Amino acid sequence: MQIKNILIPIELFHIQADLYINNKDLPFVIMTHGLGGDKSCALDLYIQAYLEQGYNICCFDHRGFGKSSGKYKNLVDKNSQLKDWKAVIQYIKDEFNLTEKDLILWGYSFSGGHVLTLASEQNYRAVIANFPHVDGLASLCKYPIQYLLPATFLALTDMCYRVFGKAKNMSVVAKNRFAVLSGKDCYDGYYSLIPENQHWDNQVPARIVLTIPFYRPIAISHKIQTPTLIVGAKQDSLIPISRTRKTAQKSGHIEYFEEECGHFDLFHQPFMNRIQSQHFRFLQQLR
Template identity: 30%
Template structure:
């Protein structure tokens, strides 16, 4: 599928960079799906596979970009995640997409996975330009997710780390960093699961991904509650994809959030864990259902 490099400015002046995918043959203005990755992940980490699948099977374009402070996009401190800013960047990406001459400005959808799967629930609720929301294996409640992932006996030490990092920043020191993943799940990391280590260590060898994230990002994750207003996404159509064996963003949390969403909404439960929808047989099942949803909504 044709792909070109793009860049756009955020409301606070950063340049975010990514790709714009379109079908091989197109006629007139097409719907556009805005896509960004999850916690610390880069656009190279399978977002191109999803975008190519959508543009191969639908009359749709895809705008894919790296989150601020990561990959090819600008921003500092590097490898810091402030949820509200990433959510705001989605809306700026929508504005940029609407400005393109080959995009139908009235048919914009948003796609997110894991951490950004939560972001799109916020953006879909407050940005009425959005006409379809695809939320894949989303983090829906940071407090509950944090307490599922981090052992209770580790939390006092982590709280002390949060305090020390704030004091260090105030004195002018560089932000503290911790690993995103670690081979030993008992060691400190932001994603202490075996499948997280396998996924990210694989991409570390073949991309520019770095195994670090700021301490503040973890503190802000715990406070992030993206599904709080999930009922406000309606009447925009919502598709939530949940992995039944997900230990990173547990399915019961996602299903509880989905129960509070209003119609029109669709739920797709796929086998496997958090990362199994990105590749192999599960990718076809996952992306195929998302393609059908886009056909029914954005491309109707």
């Protein structure tokens, strides 16, 4: 197996990605983390599993995360992140002389919403969306009501800072739940993904609070024609499971699987082994 650390140019910045070239006869799996995460946050557990199945992998960080450069550090913006995805996809296609039919898009949480969005625009070999962000308005209903106004004020402040090229940050998770991700299990859940003795920058520009309610992949999922597996978490504290189920019903090309677990249990046993088995069963039937 060959491992390459590469930089993919995009606008004035670059996306840092790791390539694992395992078997040129099998597709490339392109993956990235969810809101606030980077490649170091437990993605290696899935990278290793896919490598053992013989797949090639491209794992990247969005602009501003990890070793990827960007105008703002840790900016979560669905439009710019979708552009990141498209830049990585184009790079892999050009570098290895591939088409979309050679690519499997893999996302989790917020990036799960991205891969569903991309699948609504173009046909790929397959898409796997794990506990995906599907309906920002529905997720907003789960936000602690006492924090709605303070979070909105912080986000508006950040929008003002943006005029001057600056950012006002907000915690991704917090013990008191005043954070972008406010579920009861989010603080312990997110920190369970961070490697021991590694610093994780637990903050993002607060403007995401204003834009995330309007990001609704559920509204375009009926356009998906790519073979797609959506994995839902029945005890998800961030994404109403009813909306995940509804999204999966929108297209006959979507297969749905559900686990009795929480939003961060994708990376914990016994759920991880069962979910990985579902991934490989789904992909095997496409070979």
